[in-house]
Amino acid sequence: MDATVSPLRVALVGVPNCGKTALFNRLTGSRQKVANYPGVTVERREGERVSAGGRVTRVLDLPGTYSLNPTTLDEAITRDVLLGRLADAPAPDLVVCVVDAVHLPIGLRLALEVKRLGLPMVLALNRMDVAKRRGVKIDAARLAHELGVAVLPTIAVKRGGADALIEAIEPSRWAATRRLPSPAWPETTAEDAEQLQADVRGILAAVGYTAPAENDLGKRVDVVLLHPLGGLVVLLVIMFVMFQAVFSWAEAPMDWIKAGMAALGDWVGAHMAAGPLSSLLVNGVIAGAGSVLVFLPQIILLFFFILALEDSGYLPRAAYVLDRWMGFVGLSGRAFIPLLSSHACAIPGIMSTRTIPNWRDRLTTIMIAPLMTCSARIPVYTLLISAFIPNRAVGWSNLRGLVMFGLYVGGIVSALLVAFVIKQFAGKRQYSPLMLELPDFQWPHGGNLALGLWERVKIFMNRVGGIILSLMIVLWFLSNYPAPPPGATGPAIQYSFAGQLGALLEHVFRPIGFNWQISIALVPGLAAREVAVGALGTVYAMSAAGDDVAAQLSPVIASGWSLATACSLIAWYVFAPQCLSTLAVVKRETNSWRYPLIMAGYLFALAYLAAFITYRVVEAWA
Amino acid sequence: MLQEILVGLIVLAAFAVCVWKLMPARRRLRALVALDAWAARHAALSGFRERRLKPRIARAAGTGCAGCAANVGIKPHHPR
Numbered sequence: 088m089d090a091t092v093s094p095l096r097v098a099l100v101g102v103p104n105c106g107k108t109a110l111f112n113r114l115t116g117s118r119q120k121v122a123n124y125p126g127v128t129v130e131r132r133e134g135e136r137v138s139a140g141g142r143v144t145r146v147l148d149l150p151g152t153y154s155l156n157p158t159t160l161d162e163a164i165t166r167d168v169l170l171g172r173l174a175d176a177p178a179p180d181l182v183v184c185v186v187d188a189v190h191l192p193i194g195l196r197l198a199l200e201v202k203r204l205g206l207p208m209v210l211a212l213n214r215m216d217v218a219k220r221r222g223v224k225i226d227a228a229r230l231a232h233e234l235g236v237a238v239l240p241t242i243a244v245k246r247g248g249a250d251a252l253i254e255a256i257e258p259s260r261w262a263a264t265r266r267l268p269s270p271a272w273p274e275t276t277a278e279d280a281e282q283l284q285a286d287v288r289g290i291l292a293a294v295g296y297t298a299p300a301e302n303d304l305g306k307r308v309d310v311v312l313l314h315p316l317g318g319l320v321v322l323l324v325i326m327f328v329m330f331q332a333v334f335s336w337a338e339a340p341m342d343w344i345k346a347g348m349a350a351l352g353d354w355v356g357a358h359m360a361a362g363p364l365s366s367l368l369v370n371g372v373i374a375g376a377g378s379v380l381v382f383l384p385q386i387i388l389l390f391f392f393i394l395a396l397e398d399s400g401y402l403p404r405a406a407y408v409l410d411r412w413m414g415f416v417g418l419s420g421r422a423f424i425p426l427l428s429s430h431a432c433a434i435p436g437i438m439s440t441r442t443i444p445n446w447r448d449r450l451t452t453i454m455i456a457p458l459m460t461c462s463a464r465i466p467v468y469t470l471l472i473s474a475f476i477p478n479r480a481v482g483w484s485n486l487r488g489l490v491m492f493g494l495y496v497g498g499i500v501s502a503l504l505v506a507f508v509i510k511q512f513a514g515k516r517q518y519s520p521l522m523l524e525l526p527d528f529q530w531p532h533g534g535n536l537a538l539g540l541w542e543r544v545k546i547f548m549n550r551v552g553g554i555i556l557s558l559m560i561v562l563w564f565l566s567n568y569p570a571p572p573p574g575a576t577g578p579a580i581q582y583s584f585a586g587q588l589g590a591l592l593e594h595v596f597r598p599i600g601f602n603w604q605i606s607i608a609l610v611p612g613l614a615a616r617e618v619a620v621g622a623l624g625t626v627y628a629m630s631a632a633g634d635d636v637a638a639q640l641s642p643v644i645a646s647g648w649s650l651a652t653a654c655s656l657i658a659w660y661v662f663a664p665q666c667l668s669t670l671a672v673v674k675r676e677t678n679s680w681r682y683p684l685i686m687a688g689y690l691f692a693l694a695y696l697a698a699f700i701t702y703r704v705v706e707a708w709a
Numbered sequence: 710m711l712q713e714i715l716v717g718l719i720v721l722a723a724f725a726v727c728v729w730k731l732m733p734a735r736r737r738l739r740a741l742v743a744l745d746a747w748a749a750r751h752a753a754l755s756g757f758r759e760r761r762l763k764p765r766i767a768r769a770a771g772t773g774c775a776g777c778a779a780n781v782g783i784k785p786h787h788p789r
Contacts (some may be wrong), residue, residue, distance in 0.1 A: 364712045367719065554730045560723035671733055 095258040096144040100201055101185035102194050103151030104526055106213040109243035110185055111148035142258040155200045162439040169204060169271055181261050182208040188218035188225060189299050195287050197617035204270040208236045209255050215240040221299035230294045291464035301676050304527050318408035329392045331488040333385050340384035367563055375559030375621040376551050382466040386547055387540055394539040398531035403523045416503045417510030422452040429459035433669045437676055452507050454686055457669055458502035460495045463616040467660050468494055470620055474645040475653045497661055558611045562625050599698040600652040650709050662694035741766045
């Protein structure tokens with residue numbers, strides 16, 4: 088391809104948490120996840136920028152790294168891209184080295200390493216607003232002179248904060264240096280490392296760098312948050328308040344959605360002639376997808392809290408506090424962020440284990456990530472809690488919120504126990520100290536929060552409108568056909584494909600208290616956990632005479648199931664690996680079928696055992 | 710009768726969507742690439758290729774969950 092018309096390939100490189108992704112979003116108009124902690128980007132991301140003249144710049148956002156001598160997989164990706172080692176990606180035409188102006192010494196070291204590769208480079212001096220506020224002085228012109236590259240002050244989170252950089256990466260400016268051969272990897276010795284450090288000190292002195300003023304309030308807060316015991320108490324209180332709020336505040340909007348779905352079902356039923364199409368819409372689509380949609384307010388609230396904590400800079404502190412406790416079960420504190428991400432979805436959590444340098448620690452974290460309570464479990468838990476737990480106050484808290492908190496804690500405790508068992512089999516782990524840069528505290532950025540919430544809503548709605556809706560329609564068909572034989576006395580669904588399948592599965596699940604309706608719902612629930620709620624909605628709509636089962640699933644199961652069955656189903660969902668995508672990602676990340684198969688096997692065994700014990704104990708007690 | 714036919718078509722379409730969505734990401738990408746190669750032989754489909762197929766292939770190359778679909782996939786690194 089002609090170098091003058093092919094896109095200019097620009098790579099963003101920098102230490103973790105220096106604002107590369109925020110800059111990437113600013114340059115490309117993209118909406119990638121940004122958070123105030125290191126290790127958010129674990130893969131390269133690619134976006135395009137089209138200039139006014141129609142010229143295309145392809146921007147690569149690379150995982151943060153402190154050095155080009157990588158210790159983790161995500162850091163290796165950065166090095167390999169710069170060296171043009173990946174088969175489908177030659178070395179970039181231009182490197183934008185992003186340096187946090189507040190912590191210039193850390194970024195400068197990497198900038199010098201990158202410069203030695205000989206690739207065309209500009210330096211983005213990011214977070215200049217914070218640097219000025221904290222009294223950091225940098226002579227940018229002198230820095231440009233010392234490095235021999237253009238130095239451009241940027242404020243990635245501010246509109247217009249990267250205009251100078253946008254102008255600097257205009258493709259026409261770099262036409263002469265396009266498609267250089269990939270750089271060679273320079274072997275580095277201890278003397279080279281010392282020389283690099285000396286060069287950094289020399290440049291810092293030359294540019295008149297003054298370290299940022301100490302943040303006294305931040306230090307005082309850290310005394311509490313980083314205290315081995317105090318920090319743990321604060322973490323538990325934050326989680327507790329979070330789940331209380333999720334249950335209390337979401338009640339009203341959930342009622343509105345329920346009422347809306349019931350009204351829609353009534354309206355469709357009243358305006359259509361009775362027949363298969365009306366039944367498909369009312370009992371399949373509205374009852375199935377509607378019963379999942381109800382949980383949107385709770386998901387939004389939960390993610391509001393998680394995103395606010397991410398943006399504030401609290402999460403690395405929580406990782407630090409938990410490092411010691413996680414060490415008891417053979418995990419490193421670095422596992423905290425992947426495990427926390429798994430509360431949203433195990434897939435990004437498993438992918439972010441790439442930041443864990445030790446393979447054994449990484450594998451343990453991957454194996455326990457599905458035990459974290461992901462957002463797909465929320466509809467199942469909420470449905471069962473609403474049906475079986477009375478809505479009453481316990482002291483100043485709510486009983487339902489307490490149970491939900493308990494389920495989250497239960498997931499975490501189970502994960503730690505499994506990690507402990509793995510530790511016994513895997514032997515003594517190689518000690519790898521936790522090294523985390525604690526970011527400055529900041530108020531959560533409204534734009535980031537809104538963007539993060541919008542992304543979660545989009546993902547949830549895409550699932551409801553895509554896989555959940557499609558599965559509900561298929562399940563409706565399986566629940567309706569074939570028609571009951573002449574003279575049949577039972578409900579029609581018992582004679583359908585779904586009824587026959589449920590009757591077969593019931594033999595397997597009867598010992599743990601599941602009836603045939605639950606057994607049917609578990610099958611489409613294999614695709615994604617939350618589908619099970621929609622499936623229950625459809626199955627009960629087909630087997631009951633009620634008009635608005637979509638809105639009334641909770642009372643229907645409350646009257647039809649025993650407490651032991653409900654508890655058993657909850658226990659099942661704490662452990663069951665009911666997510667094919669998670670198993671596929673484990674296969675991809677471990678490059679082997681062995682680990683996803685082990686994972687599926689041990690989680691199913693645990694789920695069955697836990698459900699069996701729960702069912703028997705509750706039945707005996709009740 | 711018309712209702713029965715309509716319902717049949719909807720169920721078939723839903724089944725196709727289920728199969729597509731539950732297909733492993735790598736196989737889905739291969740299917741899209743094969744479809745793209747087929748569409749390339751038909752000039753009338755050039756608009757469909759540019760507007761619909763190419764962005765889908767780019768997204769499918771992400772291979773992550775919906776939240777990570779904008780990521781460009783990389784070859785898996787062997788862990789050891």
